[in-house]
Structure formats: C-alpha cells, structure tokens
Amino acid sequence: MAKNEFDYDLFVIGGGSGGVRAARVAAGEHDAKVGLAEEDRYGGTCVIRGCVPKKLMVFASGYADVVDEAKCFGWDLKAGPFDWHDFKGRLNTELDRLEGVYRKLLKNSGVDTFDARARIKDPHTVALSDGTEKTAKHILIASGGRPVRPEIENAELGLVSDDLFHLEKLPKSILIIGGGYIACEFACILNGLGVEVTQYYRGAQILRGFDDEARGMVAEMMQEKGIDLHLGTNILEMTPSHEDGSGPMKVKPTNGTEKMFDQVLFATGRRPNSDDMGLEDLGVKLGRSGEIEVDEYSQTAVPSVYAIGDVTNRINLTPVAIREGMAFVETVFGGNPTPVDHDLVPSAIFTQPEMGTVGLSEEAAREAGPIEVYATSFKPMQGAFAGKADRVLMKLIVCADTRVVLGCHIVAPNAGELIQMVGIAVKMGATKEQFDATCAVHPTMSEELVTMRNPTRTA
Structure with missing residues (x-):
C-alpha cells in the first residue's frame, strides 16, 4: 500500500496514559492522521483503576490520625466515622472528570477515537468489535495489564x-x-x-x-x-x-x-493485556507471562507494530509508559531514532509512611563494587512532638571509587515528593561531595540527605 492508501498513519490500541500521549503528540505535533481504540474507559489503569483513585484513598486514610495529633498541637477536633459512600461518590465524580479530560485532549489533537475492542488482523489492519476495519502504516499497542487471581478453588x-x-x-x-x-x-x-x-x-x-x-x-x-x-x-x-x-x-x-x-x-500479580489480539498469528513474540517482546525502540518482531507500557512488562509505571510513547513518536514520526531510557527511574510506594527510591539498593550496589552507605533513622519533629512512634529513614548508597551517588532510599511522610527532587541529582550523576556542598534546609527531615558526613558502613 502507498501511504495515502492507509486510513491512518498511526493506529493506537489502548486509551491509557501512554497510548493517549503517543496519539496526541503524533497528531498534534507531527500532523499524523491518528486513530485510537479503547474498549473500556479512557485514562487506563492509572486514571481509572490505579494511581489516581488509589492516591485519593491514601489521602482519605491519612486523616485517621489527625484528631489525636491535632490535640498535641492545641487543637480540639472532633472525630467522626469515615463515610465511604460520600467519599466514593466524590471519587467517581473526579474520575468521570478526568476521563472527560482525556477524551477532550484526543479530540482537540485531531485523533479519531473508537469505543471498541481491537484485534490486529495483519501488519497494517486493525479489526474493531463494531465490525469495522481500519488500516494504518504503524500500529501501537498500549493495552496495559490487569490483576490476576491465583489458581485456587473459590x-x-x-x-x-x-x-x-x-x-x-x-x-x-x-x-x-x-x-x-x-x-x-x-x-x-x-x-x-x-x-x-x-x-x-x-x-x-x-x-x-x-x-x-x-x-x-x-x-x-x-x-x-x-x-x-x-x-x-x-x-x-x-x-x-x-x-x-x-x-x-x-x-x-x-x-x-x-x-x-x-x-x-x-x-498476587498482574498480567499484560495481550490475549486474543491476534498477536502470535501475526508473528509478534510474547514472553512467558504474555508480555509483548520489543527492542529498545519499542518495536516488535513485526516492523509496523510497536508496543509500550505495561503490556511490555518492562517498568510498569505510568510516567515510564508516557516516556516510551514519546520516544516511539520521536523515532517513527520525528525521524530521530530514540531508545527508551529505563535507567535511574525514581518511584514511590504510597504506604504509610511512604517509600521513595531511585537507583540501586544497597544489596545490588554491593555486588557491583565497593560502596559506602550513609543512613540515618530518627523520629521526625512533627510526629515526635505528638508522641508518635513513627520513624523515618534517609539513605544514600555511594560508589567508593567514583563518589557518585548510586541510589537513594527514603521512608518518610511524603517520600514520593522528596524522591522526585533527589532523582534529578542522582540522574545527573551527582557525587556525595556535591550533596555535602548543598546547604541544608532546616528544620526538615530531608536535610539529613546533605548532612551525613561519615559512612554508616562500607562494603
């Protein structure tokens, strides 16, 4: 087929964060004709079934200790029962709003959207569950993943x-x-x-x-x-x-x-959404867990078919899927082959307290060569004043030879916010001495990251 014989320059399967970003940028910045199919709600796992509703639930759960803690600071607040029904209603309203934003962004970028399930019929044809078929020069699979149940009775x-x-x-x-x-x-x-x-x-x-x-x-x-x-x-x-x-x-x-x-x-685990898409018949290779195998440019074994995000089971984080989508667009439509950068990706776990992490763990760094570990654990000021037992951890892993900070691990309230900033320094290859040369912000928990002068241990 010649280029003008295709319905689309790009057809995206999946309306999550990665697929939507790729579709928008290809259409809006590179004037590509783009179609996108989503069988469920736009926004994908992150917006509808993951990061966003989960974080809102984290916020809700965090108020449980407020009344007792406030008393220690002179406030007389009254505790009441948590109203799940009220919270759930507000949560669903917010998710509806965000889905509307995603749909509007696609529309404003000129992307044609189809509320349908998609299967790949051949390297340039997508068959939709509404009975129609669309052809495209390039196909991008961004169908995400799903939670799975163990194989036990009931x-x-x-x-x-x-x-x-x-x-x-x-x-x-x-x-x-x-x-x-x-x-x-x-x-x-x-x-x-x-x-x-x-x-x-x-x-x-x-x-x-x-x-x-x-x-x-x-x-x-x-x-x-x-x-x-x-x-x-x-x-x-x-x-x-x-x-x-x-x-x-x-x-x-x-x-x-x-x-x-x-x-x-x-x-107990998640599985890529690669089932019943016609991939194996097409020649797209799947891994043991159903993940789509791709190269450093997110290209599958079928040259016209690419895949990004959780369906590839590389680093299953929303910002990573978005960056994979951007690299794909730059490679295919920008004429600038751009491999995906999966090195030194910061992340957070929204437990209570949170954990923020970037780079190597102490255990992994120890295997790579001689290291110094700088770590401190203490009661933060706010919690200590209120008589809480909570402790925090600030930890740096440093290469003993080059002095480069190989990893940082924080367990503390708002560790996700802290690790984003530390991630910049670690990604830049900052040394321990550069951390030390940074003036502390006092009184904060995070000042410990620039005031630890002597290693806790070496390995």
Missing part, C-alpha cells in the same frame, strides 16, 4: 485491586494476599479507613526487590499501625459461609490457623 469470590473502587461498603475485616507494593498500599489504606487488616505474604519480607533496610522499616511501621502482617504465609483454602458464595470467607493458611474474613483481596 478464587473468583475474592477481590482484586480493580474491585476495591467499586465496593458498596467497606468490610469490617479483610485478608490481603501478597507482599508487593499494591498489597502493601491497600493494607495501609484500608487500615487507615478503619478496616481490620490481615496480610499474608509467602516471602521472608514484603516489597521484594527494594532496599532491604527500607522495606524492613515499612513492614515495621505497618505493624506498628495495627496491620496483622504474617510473613512466610500463604493461603491454602478459601471457603464462603454460604453455598451461593456470600458471607464471610473462612481461610486456611499455611500456618494452620483458620480465620474468618469479610473479604479477601488477591494482590
């Missing part, structure tokens, strides 16, 4: 993260299965909202893959706040109270102590 009676935003009422008790960031974030959220939370994780410590010292502190603080965390524990059986599947669940764990829970949440 697993369909348990919740996954998507379901939490649609609960008619909060349970009195919940069992959360898993130890990743989604499991831990929702454990903290629900605990803060007054739910009795129990968490089982089969591993020796939660948040596998993150810095050991940092994740240990998060676990300690979660337990301090009342979360019943059981490590080295998994679920064996789950049985509903009634034959129709209703009522509390009786759960038998590997530690042998059966218990009843109003709800069970499975936060």
